[in-house]
Amino acid sequence: MIPKSPKKANLISIFSGENVPLARSELRAVLEGSDYSFEILREESRFSIVEVERFDDQLRRILGRLAYCRYTAIQLGIVPLRKLQTIAKIWRLEDSLSGMRTFSVRAYGFKGSPTGQSLEANVGKIILERFSHLKVDLTNPEVKVLALKMGEDLLIGYTINDQTKSTWHLRRPRKRVFFYPSAIFPKMARLMVNLSRIREGEVFLDPFVGTGSLTIEASLMGMYSVGIDVIRWICRGARYNLQDLNLSHCEVLNADSRNPPIRDVHCIATDFPYGRSTKTSNTDPRNLALEVIASSADLLRPGRCFVGMYPKEWGLTDSDFESFEEMERHEIPVHRSLTRVLSVMKRI
Ligand SMILES: C[S@@+](CC[C@H](N)C(=O)[O-])C[C@H]1O[C@@H](n2cnc3c(N)ncnc32)[C@H](O)[C@@H]1O
Secondary structure (H helix, E strand, C coil): CCCCCCCCEEEEEEECCCCHHHHHHHHHHHHHCCCCCEEEEEECCCEEEEEECCCCHHHHHHHCCCCCEEEEEEEEEEEEHHHHHHHHHCCHHHHHHCCCCEEEEEEECCCCCHHHHHHHHHHHHHHHHHCCCCEECCCCCCEEEEEEEECCEEEEEEEEEEHHHCCHHHHCHHHCCCCCCCCCCHHHHHHHHHHCCCCCCCEEEECCCCCCHHHHHHHHCCCEEEEEECCHHHHHHHHHHHHHCCCCCEEEEECCCCCCCCCCCCEEEEECCCHHHHHHHCCCHHHHHHHHHHHHCCCCCCCCEEEEEEEHHHCCCHHHCCCEEEEEEEEEEEECCEEEEEEEEEEC
16 A cells, blocks of 8 residues: 655565666666655665655556566564564554555565574564454465565565566567567566666667567557667567557667667667677678667767667677766676676766
8 A cells, every 4th residue: 555645765675586786776777767866775685775755656656667676665664583573563564554454474584494484474473463354365465564684683564566476478589479589588678678767758769679579668668669670571570569469659660770760769778689680781790789889879868878788708898889888787697608798878
């Protein structure tokens, strides 16, 4: 339940385990691309606590975009692990649980040990004693109470976004009407769009659209998305994929991205072609990427971002990106002979 009058709140973001540094960057990027002022108060191994100036439905929706975050929760209080009973005294518990009928408790930070399970049971018992109208529902609770170990304390919160129910599998490349093997997975595509700090309603561009992975995620998040591909039948395939998901605010253009047929976009993100997917351009893939980064500079306003993913062996550095400065870079190991770099560049 969202407080009636929006006010300052501490949010807890619990990340999925596969790449926590990327998850932290995504959270920061999405908040930076919003109108909400925030401060990251604490970074633990699997979660961060963020103070926001106000919490309302709009912020909840924005945070619902996060791909690498498992839950977002509102912090209710902190109690010493040795004095678990004091949970009943957390006054904001009233705010969050009184209108609910079912709940469950999820403990974090106990590494699956019996302590974690018995703690869930104990916290559940304390809550049931205080709110007799509530029932425990472990499969489909209206609200999940989270209990996160933080040193000798327990951080208590309740979920406002549960991304574990996301539907990634329904959008995976092989489920699309048009598929080819170099397509990237929706979770990574969404992360890349989010790292570009784009806002709802803005224009997003993927200059190497392929099957449309990034444009699909951008459209689903409320952006107007444009994709470009040099091969006509690939453009047709990308359009089928977008239509199949009933996405309307999107367009696929058949062109060479070194000369993009578009003037002005807010943010760009792309998975640069390499290996088999480059054979059509007759250009060295590294040079193609550099040419497209250079031509993209004319499309972006200062301060706006270009997110690019490419193989580490290209050895690109900040000095290769004229008109851009690199804000952050992540290395993603794929297999023994391939590490990808994900670079966020800001137009200067
Ligand atoms: C790696 S794939 C993109 C895959 C895409 N991210 C996806 O998930 O489906 C690269 C795409 O870039 C396109 N391409 C290659 N050279 C291009 C160019 N000069 N301009 C525009 N598109 C180009 C290829 O036709 C190919 O579809």
